[in-house]
Amino acid sequence: MKTRWLKTTATDASRFQQQLSVARCRELIRSQTGRLAGAGLLLALFLLWETAVRLTDTPVYLVPAPSDILADLAVNLPHLLSAGLVTLAEALAGLVLGTAVGLGLAILITFWGRLEQGVMSLAILIKSTPIIAIAPILTIWLGFGHAPKVIITALLTFFPVLINALSGFRSADPAVLDYLHSLNASPQEIFILVRWPSARPYLFAALKVAAPLAMIGAVVAEWMGASSGLGRQMWLAYTNLDMPALFAAVFVLTLLSTAVYQSVVLLEKRFLFWQPNS
Amino acid sequence: MLHATPIHLENVSKSFEGSNGRLDVLDGINLDIRPGEFVSIVGPSGCGKSTLLRLVAALDTPTSGQIWLNGQPPLALRAQKEIGWMAQKPALLPWRTILDNVRLPQQVNRQASSQPSAPTESLLKMMGLADFAAAYPHTLSGGMQQRAALARTLASNAAVWLMDEPFSALDELTRQALADEMLAIWQKYRPTVLWVTHHIPEAVKLSDRLVLLTQRPSHISGIVPVDLPRPRDDTSTSFQAVVRQARTILQKGAV
Numbered sequence: 001m002k003t004r005w006l007k008t009t010a011t012d013a014s015r016f017q018q019q020l021s022v023a024r025c026r027e028l029i030r031s032q033t034g035r036l037a038g039a040g041l042l043l044a045l046f047l048l049w050e051t052a053v054r055l056t057d058t059p060v061y062l063v064p065a066p067s068d069i070l071a072d073l074a075v076n077l078p079h080l081l082s083a084g085l086v087t088l089a090e091a092l093a094g095l096v097l098g099t100a101v102g103l104g105l106a107i108l109i110t111f112w113g114r115l116e117q118g119v120m121s122l123a124i125l126i127k128s129t130p131i132i133a134i135a136p137i138l139t140i141w142l143g144f145g146h147a148p149k150v151i152i153t154a155l156l157t158f159f160p161v162l163i164n165a166l167s168g169f170r171s172a173d174p175a176v177l178d179y180l181h182s183l184n185a186s187p188q189e190i191f192i193l194v195r196w197p198s199a200r201p202y203l204f205a206a207l208k209v210a211a212p213l214a215m216i217g218a219v220v221a222e223w224m225g226a227s228s229g230l231g232r233q234m235w236l237a238y239t240n241l242d243m244p245a246l247f248a249a250v251f252v253l254t255l256l257s258t259a260v261y262q263s264v265v266l267l268e269k270r271f272l273f274w275q276p277n278s
Numbered sequence: 279m280l281h282a283t284p285i286h287l288e289n290v291s292k293s294f295e296g297s298n299g300r301l302d303v304l305d306g307i308n309l310d311i312r313p314g315e316f317v318s319i320v321g322p323s324g325c326g327k328s329t330l331l332r333l334v335a336a337l338d339t340p341t342s343g344q345i346w347l348n349g350q351p352p353l354a355l356r357a358q359k360e361i362g363w364m365a366q367k368p369a370l371l372p373w374r375t376i377l378d379n380v381r382l383p384q385q386v387n388r389q390a391s392s393q394p395s396a397p398t399e400s401l402l403k404m405m406g407l408a409d410f411a412a413a414y415p416h417t418l419s420g421g422m423q424q425r426a427a428l429a430r431t432l433a434s435n436a437a438v439w440l441m442d443e444p445f446s447a448l449d450e451l452t453r454q455a456l457a458d459e460m461l462a463i464w465q466k467y468r469p470t471v472l473w474v475t476h477h478i479p480e481a482v483k484l485s486d487r488l489v490l491l492t493q494r495p496s497h498i499s500g501i502v503p504v505d506l507p508r509p510r511d512d513t514s515t516s517f518q519a520v521v522r523q524a525r526t527i528l529q530k531g532a533v
Contacts (some may be wrong), residue, residue, distance in 0.1 A: 176371065193385075
């Protein structure tokens with residue numbers, strides 16, 4: 001009797017363990033399903049594209065097949081990557097400048113509310129002017145170097161930072177503000193202790209918008225005339241009707257943009273630990 | 279800590295100008311609170327108890343009338359960091375640990391040279407929070423968060439404690455436990471306490487006197503002294519009698 005009982009529990013235990021490992025596998029599959037599905041969809045899309053191009057015999061100067069683009073990448077990837085690094089550096093410099101200006105203006109308005117209307121009207125004016133209209137002017141004024149790219153990127157990115165930072169500084173919990181007032185804390189103390197940390201989620205939201213915008217700004221500026229960068233590579237490919245090279249450049253640009261975005265997401269996870277669902 | 283700080287309210291009225299016109303909230307409040315006294319302000323919701331407390335904390339200014347704390351205007355006492363404020367929400371900084379939250383009052387307004395009542399670590403120990411010193415507020419229960427807020431108020435070592443329904447968002451058991459601790463703290467440090475609540479038995483359990491407010495625009499409808507020895511047994515007939523007395527006056531004022 002006793003041994004039988006032991007045996008049953010032993011098989012039960014192993015069955016339980018089996019169920020556990022099955023459950024763990026399922027968990028793993030479930031957690032990776034989104035990613036797998038995304039990759040699968042992309043692959044299917046490329047296959048469809050390849051087949052369509054081959055079946056219809058579309059000339060390569062109209063639509064290159066993925067294999068044509070891959071062939072170009074295989075040769076030119078180092079070249080494209082070094083061009084991409086130039087664009088990335090310009091985009092990041094512009095993003096830093098734009099963020100600094102946006103943050104600075106938001107801080108100014110937070111401390112001196114009377115400035116709000118003037119600053120915001122000017123900001124909206126700049127924001128409403130299409131960047132494609134400003135870019136050639138700046139290129140004529142500042143030449144083919146990095147300066148116009150950085151400035152155009154900054155012009156494109158300061159606005160989301162300004163708007164979000166302002167909302168963020170104002171999002172401070174009224175109960176916490178009451179508490180700090182009851183201690184007679186100064187506006188500067190309240191800013192450092194409460195408003196700035198409260199604005200951090202808003203700032204990351206702004207960066208998530210501004211970082212891809214920065215890449216767009218830098219590339220658009222390079223299209224207007226540049227001595228280096230991905231935009232210039234694209235412009236060269238475009239004037240030569242070299243479609244595989246153009247697509248290869250787009251591929252590298254997308255890769256870099258995604259990397260920039262993901263870096264912001266990683267930073268956000270690192271800094272916003274107190275927000276369970278961010 | 280400035281010991282023995284009396285509170286004196288003289289004909290205090292407060293109105294708010296809104297888009298729907300003028301809203302009269304407080305109408306001629308006269309009140310004298312003795313130094314080290316525990317006074318509860320009880321009234322129906324929306325009657326202006328919180329507004330009254332905000333006026334004493336200098337978070338708002340009266341439309342007319344005067345408030346004196348130890349013979350000084352509220353703002354002067356606030357500048358000396360002699361006001362301990364605690365509201366229904368714990369208002370902890372979510373990005374700071376419990377220890378750093380409790381240290382906050384010592385980190386702001388440093389020119390006011392208030393001495394902490396005790397080292398922060400021993401305060402946490404006293405409040406049963408020693409194990410949570412390094413924890414962040416969102417990992418704690420509501421009761422524990424409010425416990426931390428109480429420790430923070432204690433750490434500021436203020437002479438006047440202004441408490442706006444601090445435990446009313448908590449469950450009944452936690453509420454009673456914290457009320458008992460509040461009483462022990464008050465008996466040890468003897469700050470002057472103004473305690474806003476709509477819970478009559480809680481007010482009777484804690485306070486020296488109950489100040490009862492009418493419906494808006496509110497004035498004082500009665501003051502009920504509680505002459506019972508502490509700790510008070512809320513099942514005793516004398517306790518129930520005081521509760522009944524307060525409730526009768528409140529019901530008249532609410533009509």
